[in-house]
Amino acid sequence: MVESLRFRDAALAxxxxxKIRRLASKQETVKICHVxxxxxWTITHFGLRSLLPSNVEVIAGPGCPVCIVPASEFDEAIQLxxxxxxxxxxxxxLRVPGSKMSLLxxxxxxxxxRVVYGVGDAVKMAEKERDKEFVFFAVGFETTAPSTAVExxxxxxxxxxxxxxxxxxxxxxxxxxxxxxxxxxxxxAPGHVSTIIGVKxxxxxxxxxxxxxxxxxxxxxxVLFGVYMILKQLSEGKPRLENEYVRAVRQEGNVKAQExxxxxxxxxxGKWRGLGTIPSSTLKLREECETFDACLRYDVKVxxxxxxxxxxxxxxxxxxxxxxxxxxxxxxxxxxxxxxGPCMVSSEGTCQIxxxxxxxx
Amino acid sequence: xxxxxxxxxxxxxVFRSFERNGFIxxxxxxxxxxxxxxxxxxxxxxKGDGAxxxxxxxxxxxxxxxxxxxxxxxxxxxxAGYAIEVLSEEEALETLRLWNEILDAAEA
Numbered sequence: 001m002v003e004s005l006r007f008r009d010a011a012l013a014x015x016x017x018x019k020i021r022r023l024a025s026k027q028e029t030v031k032i033c034h035v036x037x038x039x040x041w042t043i044t045h046f047g048l049r050s051l052l053p054s055n056v057e058v059i060a061g062p063g064c065p066v067c068i069v070p071a072s073e074f075d076e077a078i079q080l081x082x083x084x085x086x087x088x089x090x091x092x093x094l095r096v097p098g099s100k101m102s103l104l105x106x107x108x109x110x111x112x113x114r115v116v117y118g119v120g121d122a123v124k125m126a127e128k129e130r131d132k133e134f135v136f137f138a139v140g141f142e143t144t145a146p147s148t149a150v151e152x153x154x155x156x157x158x159x160x161x162x163x164x165x166x167x168x169x170x171x172x173x174x175x176x177x178x179x180x181x182x183x184x185x186x187x188x189a190p191g192h193v194s195t196i197i198g199v200k201x202x203x204x205x206x207x208x209x210x211x212x213x214x215x216x217x218x219x220x221x222x223v224l225f226g227v228y229m230i231l232k233q234l235s236e237g238k239p240r241l242e243n244e245y246v247r248a249v250r251q252e253g254n255v256k257a258q259e260x261x262x263x264x265x266x267x268x269x270g271k272w273r274g275l276g277t278i279p280s281s282t283l284k285l286r287e288e289c290e291t292f293d294a295c296l297r298y299d300v301k302v303x304x305x306x307x308x309x310x311x312x313x314x315x316x317x318x319x320x321x322x323x324x325x326x327x328x329x330x331x332x333x334x335x336x337x338x339x340x341g342p343c344m345v346s347s348e349g350t351c352q353i354x355x356x357x358x359x360x361x
Numbered sequence: 362x363x364x365x366x367x368x369x370x371x372x373x374x375v376f377r378s379f380e381r382n383g384f385i386x387x388x389x390x391x392x393x394x395x396x397x398x399x400x401x402x403x404x405x406x407x408k409g410d411g412a413x414x415x416x417x418x419x420x421x422x423x424x425x426x427x428x429x430x431x432x433x434x435x436x437x438x439x440x441a442g443y444a445i446e447v448l449s450e451e452e453a454l455e456t457l458r459l460w461n462e463i464l465d466a467a468e469a
Contacts, residue, residue: 006457015464038398090441118442120425140441143399147443150427192399195438195446225460247452248438254446257428 007219016224017051023231024053031183032230033176033320035061035169036190037348038218044357046220058227059320062172062272063190065140066092066346067318069165070271071305074098077137077163079300081111086129087163088122089137091115092346095339099305103137119151126160134160135294141169143192145283146257149264152289161294164285167270169193170201171281176319177209186212186230188223191245196261198253199243206239217245264289273307273342274315314341317350324351331355399440401448404431414439 006012024030034040040060043049049058062068075098081087087103094104094115107113112132116122119136126134138148145166152162169190176182189202194215205211212233216226226244233239243249261283270282285293295301308315311329316322324330324343334340336355343349402414402424410427414437424437426444431437437444 012460012464016460019464118425120442143440143445146428146445147425147441150425150443192438192440192445195399221460225463228463244456247449247456248446250446254428257445260428 007217007221009221013051013221013224016221016228020051020056020224020228020231021053023228023235024056026235027055027231030056030185030231030234032056032058032186032188032227033061033182033184034058034063034188034190034216034223035173035176036063036188036193037065037346037350037353038192039063039188039190039216039223040350040353041348042218042220042223044353048220048223051224052227056227056231058188060317060350061176061320062275062318063169064318064343064346064348064350065144065167066090066096067314067342067349068167068172068272068275069096069139069342070273071097071099071307072271072302073163073165073305074103075100075302075305076295076300077135078103078106078111079302080135080163080294080298081106081113082109083298083300084111084133085294085298086112086114086125086132086134087137088114088116088125088134090139092348093137093139095345096342097309097340097345099302119147123151123154123156123160126157130157130159132159135163135298136160137163137165139165141167141190141193142196142261145261145265146196146254149257149260152264152285152292153260156292161292161297162285163294164265164283166265166283167272168267168281168283170197170204171278172272172275173202173205175275175278177205177211179319182319182321184211185234186239187214188226188230189213189215191215191217191222191248194243194245194249194253196254196257198258199241199249199251200253202241206241210239212239213241215241215243215245215249217248272318274318309340312341314343314351317341317343324354327351331358399438399445401436402439402444404433404435404437404444406433407431412437412444414444 078098095102103113122136202213205213212230214226214229216222265283266286267280268284269279313322313327334344336352339345343351402416405413405415412426414424429444431447436448438446
C-alpha cells in the first residue's frame, strides 16, 4: 500500500511512551483491559508491557473466541463427529478440550474431522462430497459471524449444517466492567470486531460506566496510542469513546455484514466457558434458517460440560484476574504441546501467547 | 493437514514480507490456521462474489468479497477467506499525521 507508512516507527514509539509516562505519573494505578487475542499477541510479542510505567497495567479480557466456547458445545461437535458426520472447523478448535476429549481425540478414534481456513471451504467440500453429511463448527466473534451468515444466505447444499457458537464482545465487556473487584479504568476495544459492528455499541461504556474506551488497531504503535488516549481521557476526567483505528473501522461499521447477521441470526443469552451465562451474548440461527441448525437436524444437545479441568485457571485468565504465570499448571503440566485448558490451545489464548513469548526470551 | 501446513507457511511468508516492508497490517506468526486474524491484501480481479487477492510476495488466494464494495486495486482486510472491510489509505496517512500532531502538541 504505502511503503512509507511507519506504523512500527521506534522513534515514534519512544516519544509516545514518554508521553504515557508523563501522564501516568499524575495517576495512581491504572488498569486497562483489552478484549482481543490479537491485541494480546501484539502487546506480548513486542514487549509493550515492559515499556509501560509500573502503575499502568494492561490485562487481557475474553478476547479468544475459541477459549470462551463452553465445553458443552465442543461435546456436541465431538458427538456429531463420532456419529459419522464430517465435522469441519478452524485449526484452533481442533485441540480444545471438551468434557472428556477434544475433536483431535475424536479424529484419532476414526472420526472425520477436517480443518479449513474459512466456512466457504467447508461448503465447497460439501458440494463435492454429496454422499457425506458435513457440520461446520462456527466459532468466532462478530468478525467471523458474517462469513457464516454469507454461506447460510447463499443456500448451501443440503448435506451441510452449522453448529453455531458465535459470541458477541460488547456483552462480555459489560460483564467485566460490572465486576467491581476487577476495578478497570479503561478499555482498548477490539479493532476487527469493530470493523463489523462500528463504534456505536461501545458508547454505553463511557456514557453509563464512565469508562474511557478506545478502539485500537494491531500495530504496536496503535496499542501504545490507545493506552495514551485512555490516560489522556483519565487525566482530563472526561471519559469518552474514541476510534484510533480509523483506517479500518468506520463509524457505522460494515452495514452489509450487520444486515446479513441480523437476517440469519438472533441474539440470545449464552454460556461462556468459566464465566457462566451472559445475557444477549450469543448468536443462534433464526427460525427460517433452522434447517441448517446441526443440533436440531441431528437432535444433539449437551446442557452441561466440564469447562475447567482440575487445577486449571483458564476461567480467571480469560477475564484477566490471574496472569498465566500465576497458574500452577503454566508450563509445568500445561504447555502448548500438551495443553490442559483452552487458553493454552489457541494461538489467541493468553497462556499460549505468554508461553511462546517466554520460550523466545 | 498438509493444506494447513502449506497455508501456515504461506502466511509466514506474508508475515515476513509485512515485517520487512512495514505495511499496515495485523500480523501473527502462524503455524496453524488462525481464526480471528485479518490480513490486508490487494484485490487483483473480481468475479461475482469472489475475488483474487494478493497478500504479497506472490501469495494469491480466492476470497469472498460479498461483504464489501471493493474494486480492483483496493486493499481489503481478509478474515478467514472473507474480505471484511476496504482499508482506507487516506485514513492511514491521516492517522500518522495525527500521531505526530499529538506528540508535537504535547511537547509544546
